[in-house]
Amino acid sequence: MSSDVRFTDFKSDKQPTWCPGCGDFGTMNGMMKALANTGNDPDNTFVVAGIGCSGKIGTYMHSYALHGVHGRALPVGTGVKMARPDLEVMVAGGDGDGYSIGSGHFIHAVRRNVDMSYVVMDNRIYGLTKGQASPTSRSDFETSTTPEGPQQPPVNPLALALASGATFIAQSFASDAMRHTEIVEAAIEHDGFGFVNVFSPCVTFNDVDTYDYFRDTLVDLQEEGHDPTDYEAAEEVILDADKEYQGILYQDDESVSYGEQQGLGDNMSEIPDGAPEDAMDLVREFY
Amino acid sequence: MPADLNWAIGGEAGDGIDSTGKIFAQALARAGRHVFTSKDFASRIRGGYTAYKIRTSVDDVQSVVDRLDILVALTQRTIDENLDEMHDGSAVIYDGERSWEAEIPDEVTAVDVPLKTLAEEAGGAIMRNVVALGAACEITGFDVAYLDEALEKRFGGKGSKIVENNKEAARLGRDHVREEYDLDHLGYDLETTDEDYVLLNGNEAIGMGAIAAGCRFYAGYPITPATSIMEYLTGRIDDYGGHVVQAEDELSAINMALGAARGGARSMTATSGAGIDLMTETFGLVATSETPLVIADVQRSGPSTGMPTKQEQGDLNMVLYGGHGEVPRFVVAPTTVTECFWKTVEAFNLAETYQTPVFLVSDLAMSVTEQTFPPEAFDMDAVEIDRGKIVSDEEVEEWLDDEGRFRAHAATDDGVSPRALPGTLDGAHMSTGLEHDELGRRTEDTDVRVQQVDKRNRKVETAKAEEDWDYREFGDPDADDLVISWGSNEGALIEALDLLEERDVSVRVLSVPYLFPRPDLTEDIEAADDVVVVECNATGQFADVIEHDTLTRVKRINKYTGIRFKADELADDIEAELSTEVPAQ
Numbered sequence: 001m002s003s004d005v006r007f008t009d010f011k012s013d014k015q016p017t018w019c020p021g022c023g024d025f026g027t028m029n030g031m032m033k034a035l036a037n038t039g040n041d042p043d044n045t046f047v048v049a050g051i052g053c054s055g056k057i058g059t060y061m062h063s064y065a066l067h068g069v070h071g072r073a074l075p076v077g078t079g080v081k082m083a084r085p086d087l088e089v090m091v092a093g094g095d096g097d098g099y100s101i102g103s104g105h106f107i108h109a110v111r112r113n114v115d116m117s118y119v120v121m122d123n124r125i126y127g128l129t130k131g132q133a134s135p136t137s138r139s140d141f142e143t144s145t146t147p148e149g150p151q152q153p154p155v156n157p158l159a160l161a162l163a164s165g166a167t168f169i170a171q172s173f174a175s176d177a178m179r180h181t182e183i184v185e186a187a188i189e190h191d192g193f194g195f196v197n198v199f200s201p202c203v204t205f206n207d208v209d210t211y212d213y214f215r216d217t218l219v220d221l222q223e224e225g226h227d228p229t230d231y232e233a234a235e236e237v238i239l240d241a242d243k244e245y246q247g248i249l250y251q252d253d254e255s256v257s258y259g260e261q262q263g264l265g266d267n268m269s270e271i272p273d274g275a276p277e278d279a280m281d282l283v284r285e286f287y
Numbered sequence: 288m289p290a291d292l293n294w295a296i297g298g299e300a301g302d303g304i305d306s307t308g309k310i311f312a313q314a315l316a317r318a319g320r321h322v323f324t325s326k327d328f329a330s331r332i333r334g335g336y337t338a339y340k341i342r343t344s345v346d347d348v349q350s351v352v353d354r355l356d357i358l359v360a361l362t363q364r365t366i367d368e369n370l371d372e373m374h375d376g377s378a379v380i381y382d383g384e385r386s387w388e389a390e391i392p393d394e395v396t397a398v399d400v401p402l403k404t405l406a407e408e409a410g411g412a413i414m415r416n417v418v419a420l421g422a423a424c425e426i427t428g429f430d431v432a433y434l435d436e437a438l439e440k441r442f443g444g445k446g447s448k449i450v451e452n453n454k455e456a457a458r459l460g461r462d463h464v465r466e467e468y469d470l471d472h473l474g475y476d477l478e479t480t481d482e483d484y485v486l487l488n489g490n491e492a493i494g495m496g497a498i499a500a501g502c503r504f505y506a507g508y509p510i511t512p513a514t515s516i517m518e519y520l521t522g523r524i525d526d527y528g529g530h531v532v533q534a535e536d537e538l539s540a541i542n543m544a545l546g547a548a549r550g551g552a553r554s555m556t557a558t559s560g561a562g563i564d565l566m567t568e569t570f571g572l573v574a575t576s577e578t579p580l581v582i583a584d585v586q587r588s589g590p591s592t593g594m595p596t597k598q599e600q601g602d603l604n605m606v607l608y609g610g611h612g613e614v615p616r617f618v619v620a621p622t623t624v625t626e627c628f629w630k631t632v633e634a635f636n637l638a639e640t641y642q643t644p645v646f647l648v649s650d651l652a653m654s655v656t657e658q659t660f661p662p663e664a665f666d667m668d669a670v671e672i673d674r675g676k677i678v679s680d681e682e683v684e685e686w687l688d689d690e691g692r693f694r695a696h697a698a699t700d701d702g703v704s705p706r707a708l709p710g711t712l713d714g715a716h717m718s719t720g721l722e723h724d725e726l727g728r729r730t731e732d733t734d735v736r737v738q739q740v741d742k743r744n745r746k747v748e749t750a751k752a753e754e755d756w757d758y759r760e761f762g763d764p765d766a767d768d769l770v771i772s773w774g775s776n777e778g779a780l781i782e783a784l785d786l787l788e789e790r791d792v793s794v795r796v797l798s799v800p801y802l803f804p805r806p807d808l809t810e811d812i813e814a815a816d817d818v819v820v821v822e823c824n825a826t827g828q829f830a831d832v833i834e835h836d837t838l839t840r841v842k843r844i845n846k847y848t849g850i851r852f853k854a855d856e857l858a859d860d861i862e863a864e865l866s867t868e869v870p871a872q
Contacts, residue, residue, distance in 0.1 A: 013690070014728055042715040048546070058717045059728055064709040066549050067719035068542065069572050075506075075539040079546025079554070080709075082530055083504050087550065087709050108535040266528040269551025269708050271501030271672065276527055279667035282495050286485035287317075287662075 007036040010045070012062040018053060019127075023200030023211075026174035027121050028057055030198075031090065034184035035063075040088045047090050048077040050102065052128045053202075054094035054121040071102030074109040074118065081116045083268040085259050088188065089116035096126050099135040099155045106157075110164040110193055115257035117187040117194040120157065121174075123202035124209045131205035141208060157197050158238040158249060167192040167255035169234070170248045173214050174200040179246060186248055192255040199244070214244060221247030229253055290344050292427060292477060293354050296416065297338035297368065298361030300331060306441070307359075307416035308339025309657070311423065312486055313437035315343045316659045318429070319480030323348040323778070324488075324657040325851070330511070330595045336364050345478050349623075349658070349778030350854040356475070357426060359419040363387050376473055380422050382415070398422060398468060405459040410452035417453050421460025428476035431457050485662050489627040489653035489775070492665075493583060494519030496631030497555055499670045502581070503529035504547035504554040506540040511595045512654040513557040513585040537565035541582065545569060548578045549718070551677075551708035553635050557583035557647075560602050561592055563609065570610040570644060572720035574743070577696065577704065579638035579675070581631070583647040585654045586774075588849050597849025598652040600774045603828040606646040607803055613740075615747045617641070618802040620648040622759065622777040624658045625665070626800060632670055637754070640675040641703055641746045648802065650823065652851035653775035678705045680712045687713065694725040698738050702745030747804060756801045758808075763793040768865055769815035770796045771808065771841075773829050775851065776821050782854035783861060792862055802829075809837045819844055819864050823851065842867070 010032035018024050035045055045063040049055040051070035058065035064087075068076050077091035098106055098120045109118065125143070126132040132145040136157070140149035161169045168190040172180040180198065187194025199214050226247065227233055234250035237243075259265070296307050305326070312322045323342045329335030340355075342348045355372040358365065359380045366379060366389065373379075375394040383389065383399035391397040400422045402415035409418070417438070424431045431454075438453045464470070487495075494516050497505070505524060507517040521531045529552075534540035540556045548554040558566060563584050573580050586602045588594035606618050617637050621630040627649060634645040678686060686694050686705045695716040697704045704725075707714025721729040722736050730736065759777070762770070762784045772780055777798040787794060795815070799805060812818050812833070818841040820830035827843040834841055844860045846852055 012728075013692075043712055044710055045715075046550070046709050047717075058719070062715055063717075064549075064715050065717035066546070066576060067717060067721065068545075069569055069720060072538060072542040072569065075534065075542035076546035076549070078532075078539075079504065079506065079543035079548070080550045081546075082532065082543070083547035083550035083552035083554070084709060104535055105539055108539070262530065263525075264530055266503075267551075267710075268503035268529060268547065269710075271503065271553060271674075273672055275499040275501075275667040275670035279499050279670070280662070282498060282523070283485055283662045283665045283667070286487040286491070287483065 005036050005041045007033040009042055010035055010061050010063060012060055014059050016056065016060045018056070019204045021203040022053070023123060023174035023202070024053055024057070024121050026177060026180065027119065027198045027200045028060060030172070030177060030180040030184050031092070031119055032061060033181045034188055035088065035090065037181070037185055038188045044086070045088045045090065046080045046084070047092065048073045048080065049092045050094070050097035052094045052097050054092055054097060057092045071097050071100070072105065073097065074102060074105045077116050078109060078112065078114050081114050082259065082264055085264050086267055090188070091116060091118045093118065093120050095120060095122040095124060095134045095136045099157050103135070103155070107160065107164045110161050110166045110195065113167055113192040113255065113258050115192055115259055117184065117196065119184060119187070119196045119198060121200035122157070122197050123200050123206055125202045125206040127202045127205055138208065156238070161195050162235065162238055162250060166195055166250065167252040168194040169238070169250040170196045171246050172196055172198050173218055173246050174198055175211055175214070176246065179220065183248060190251065190255070191260070192257045217244045219243050219245050221245050221249060290346065291342055291348060292344070292356050292475065293340065293342050293352065294357045294423065295338055295340040295355055295369065296359040296361070296419070297336065297365030299333070300329060300335050300337045301333035302337070302361050303416050304337045304339050307420065308341060310434070310437045310441050311420055312341050312657055313440060314433040315341065316484045316486040317436045318433040318477070319482040319484065320345055320477065321348045321484065322486060322657065322659045323350065325351045325652070326655045328596050336368060338365065338368070345480055350782040351851070352855050353853055357423055359423060360389070363389060366391060378426050378470065378473060380419050396470065396473060398426065398464060400460060400463050405463060406456050409456035409459055414453055414456040417456040418460035421457035422464045424457070425461040425464040426470055426473065426475060431461055483662065484659035486657050486659050487624065488655055488657045489621070489624045489649055490515040490585065491519050492624050492627035493557070493631045493647065493649065494523070495665065496628040498524055498527055499628070499667055500632040500635040501553045501672055502555050502635060503527070503552040504544065505529070505531045505556065506534050506543035506547070507556050507558065508534050508537045508540045508562060510559045510562045512587055512651045513559045513562070513583065515654065516557045516583060516585070537562040538568060541566040541569045544580055545573055545578055548580045549709070553639070555581040555583065557585065559585050559587050560589045560605070563602060563605055567609045571612055571614050573644040574614040574616060575720050576718035577642040577743070579642050580644045581634045581638050581647055582644055583649065586648065586650040594849045596651070598650060598823055598851045599847060599849065600650050600823040601828070602648065603802065603824070606648055607832070615643055615743050616803065617643060617645040617750070618648060619645060620773055620800055620802050621653070622774060622798045622800050624653060624656065625660055627653065628665055630800060636671070636673045637750070640673050641750055642675065642706060643746060648774070650774050656775070676703055676705050678707050678711065678714065683707060683711060683714045688726070692716070692726050695727050696723060696725050696739065696742070698725060698742040701749040702742050703749065751804045756804050756806045758806050759798040759800065761796040761798065763795055766793040766795040767816040768794045769811060769818045770794050770821060770861060771799065771818065771833065772796065772821045773799045773802065774823070776823065779852040779854045779857050780821065783858040786855060786858035787861060790862065792865070794861065807836065808833060812837045812839050812841070817842060817865050819861060821852070821857065823847065
């Protein structure tokens with residue numbers, strides 16, 4: 001079936017309830033196109049999402065999917081992939097889901113380097129709870145819970161990933177459909193944890209990090225000739241607080257995924273009808 | 288002399304108490320004797336009083352008692368801690384060359400063995416505990432040849448030199464006692480048999496049960512006393528195509544296990560009280576997304592971090608009611624080490640048959656108690672695996688709606704839906720912790736909400752009708768008085784029965800391994816004069832449940848010192864409780 005899979009096969013018949021103009025539409029379209037372009041089909045794909053606007057993605061896409069609890073999507077994806085190396089596993093999250101409540105899991109998922117992709121819809125705001133500061137909000141960004149701004153620097157997810165030993169770090173923009181799709185494809189094809197932070201503007205609650213803002217400021221690293229395999233060059237752009245970048249910031253070509261390193265190849269869903277044939281050896285061990 | 292022998296070694300954590308005790312226990316098991324061990328340890332790496340106790344008999348032993356016959360004391364505190372259990376037939380093995388001046392009561396036989404010096408003679412001071420084991424063999428009339436087998440098992444991997452040195456250390460200990468002391472008056476002469484026993488604890492039995500049941504994925508976070516399940520599975524489950532992962536925390540552990548279960552693997556996590564608190568967040572998701580998952584809770588003293596290395600059965604309310612909203616679940620609680628094995632197998636079958644979370648509830652006492660069993664007690668041929676309603680590529684069709692969408696949460700008569708594992712053609716679907724329709728998609732439709740809540744609860748009703756929610760029965764079936772217990776108290780209760788019989792007190796004992804659903808005890812309780820519920824907690828959580836179920840007040844024996852029930856103590860408590868009125872509440 002996979003040879004003639006179209007990206008629309010990954011679309012469910014449920015109409016998204018995202019606000020008109022939400023960046024998540026473009027983000028999701030790119031994810032579906034990237035899955036189809038890399039030869040996957042809904043029956044061999046597992047999508048995990050957390051909570052929030054981003055978490056709704058499992059409903060609007062068609063595949064095997066789980067919509068989990070806030071911040072825990074990465075551990076779920078990790079479990080799916082370890083048990084089923086034969087599946088394509090994609091985890092979707094938001095900046096609150098991934099960089100606040102889920103930040104502990106993020107660091108460990110990165111360093112575990114399980115072969116899955118992680119797409120974060122970063123709109124720098126809490127949308128579904130109606131406009132509070134998120135961990136990536138600017139320090140002077142005024143919201144209902146931070147009338148004078150959060151007064152603390154935003155989390156830099158790319159730097160967090162790099163410091164945690166990431167083997168693939170990328171950033172894309174929901175409205176640049178072609179580049180976004182290419183970048184997610186690269187994350188899927190990366191042998192290890194493919195992390196993509198997506199600028200996915202919230203048109204309702206964030207009037208600072210808008211489509212126009214990103215269109216005007218975004219620098220495309222690949223157009224600039226950035227070499228993603230150069231760790232120090234990656235470090236420089238990731239720590240550069242003055243510019244917004246898209247493209248693949250860092251990729252470790254030599255990356256060995258967790259599954260490969262641990263020799264995980266079996267489909268763990270298949271088990272015999274009774275105890276394993278040599279199971280009495282387990283008992284004899286206690287003689 | 289009594290038919291059973293009670294032996295202990297005590298010292299500071301880091302003194303090798305545990306491994307020494309285990310070696311002696313294995314030697315006794317090799318000699319065809321039954322063994323029941325218990326451990327007393329503090330929550331620290333080095334220092335602090337630690338003891339390993341062995342009760343052994345040619346008959347079955349299932350409990351500890353308040354009597355100590357032979358004590359290997361590496362510190363004065365070891366003697367002080369055990370004074371009240373020693374009697375005029377007890378012997379204490381100690382090293383008089385050590386700086387402490389042993390204070391040993393006059394009626395107890397003091398056996399001074401230069402443990403360190405003899406160990407050095409055999410090749411190294413590290414073997415001083417083995418010298419003590421040799422001395423213990425001589426006092427108890429136990430052939431050191433059995434000890435040799437245990438030493439080979441323990442040190443075989445480290446080379447023959449180490450094994451030979453240890454054997455020599457044991458002989459030097461034996462010979463010293465043989466030459467210096469005449470202890471025939473103590474009258475110990477350990478009988479041996481031709482039986483072959485295996486020696487294992489509850490956590491090892493849970494791990495073994497998991498592998499036998501086809502568990503392929505385990506995610507956990509280290510916590511006493513659950514960690515040894517993870518340690519058992521690590522390095523073994525891989526041989527069967529599985530994997531163990533140490534997660535960054537309990538939240539991650541249960542979510543990883545959930546992910547693997549969604550992938551179709553038989554999957555498990557284990558923790559203890561404080562970890563169950565954290566996992567509770569995901570517990571409702573497991574239930575609502577109808578994911579089969581086994582969650583083991585090896586209870587310890589709470590609340591909060593409580594006493595991490597001490598016994599308690601205090602999490603019953605947590606596993607019965609934990610999680611917000613109303614969540615269908617099963618709660619299975621093994622009552623013996625062998626049941627830890629069989630109930631684990633059963634937990635996996637229940638989880639997949641009904642697509643629910645299953646709590647497998649054990650406790651610290653069972654998790655660290657090593658006990659002997661005939662190997663047939665773990666007959667692998669008797670393990671049956673029921674994976675429930677997994678649909679094949681061909682069967683998917685009958686579960687598709689008019690638009691070709693898979694009804695993963697179809698509201699069937701028995702409440703159990705078809706299950707399409709990822710990779711099944713045309714079975715793709717989502718599941719969510721949000722209330723959802725048959726397709727798994729979010730809904731707030733009142734009719735669908737009621738349909739799905741009823742459907743999930745119906746699984747429990749189906750299970751109540753389809754499965755045996757039985758109890759185990761001991762004692763006099765015609766006795767007027769009834770004693771009810773859950774968890775690891777069973778062994779001590781069975782032995783208490785013998786002691787009560789000697790005092791002409793006869794009771795009927797029910798040991799209940801299913802906490803939800805649970806057997807209906809109404810008739811048993813109504814037929815009894817007195818009903819006493821025995822449990823290791825302060826408030827009587829199981830007694831509350833029984834009163835709720837049967838609308839009858841019961842008496843309670845509660846122990847929450849952090850130490851498990853002992854047979855003789857329990858006999859006294861039961862006798863006393865039977866002579867009192869049921870308190871007004």
